Amino acid sequence: MTAFNDDDNKSCIHANNLDEGIQPRTQGCEECEKEGMHWVALRLCLECGHVGCCDSSVGLHGTRHYRETGHPVIMALPDKSWKWCYADKSYI
Numbered sequence: 001m002t003a004f005n006d007d008d009n010k011s012c013i014h015a016n017n018l019d020e021g022i023q024p025r026t027q028g029c030e031e032c033e034k035e036g037m038h039w040v041a042l043r044l045c046l047e048c049g050h051v052g053c054c055d056s057s058v059g060l061h062g063t064r065h066y067r068e069t070g071h072p073v074i075m076a077l078p079d080k081s082w083k084w085c086y087a088d089k090s091y092i
């Protein structure tokens with residue numbers, strides 16, 4: 001029995017089953033490349049390898065990919081410095 005609350009367990013359940021070595025399907029944002037649009041930064045979907053653009057980009061294709069597929073976790077490209085869970089709205 002511990003007096004303090006061991007409540008440091010806010011880890012994202014979606015992060016458990018991810019393949020961080022997943023291969024990006026495209027070099028740039030898949031939708032932006034098709035439409036000749038420009039993006040600011042890229043996000044890699046860790047479920048399927050979709051590459052979409054960030055929320056600072058016009059296309060918002062990373063967020064749109066989550067809305068359309070329900071794939072919750074993305075990783076920043078190309079530096080892979082952080083991951084974000086759309087479902088939990090938190091960094092992982």
Ligand SMILES: [Zn+2]
Nearest residue numbers: 012014085088
């Ligand atoms: Zn999550």
Ligand SMILES: [Zn+2]
Nearest residue numbers: 029053059061
């Ligand atoms: Zn895009």
Ligand SMILES: [Zn+2]
Nearest residue numbers: 045048050071
């Ligand atoms: Zn995906």
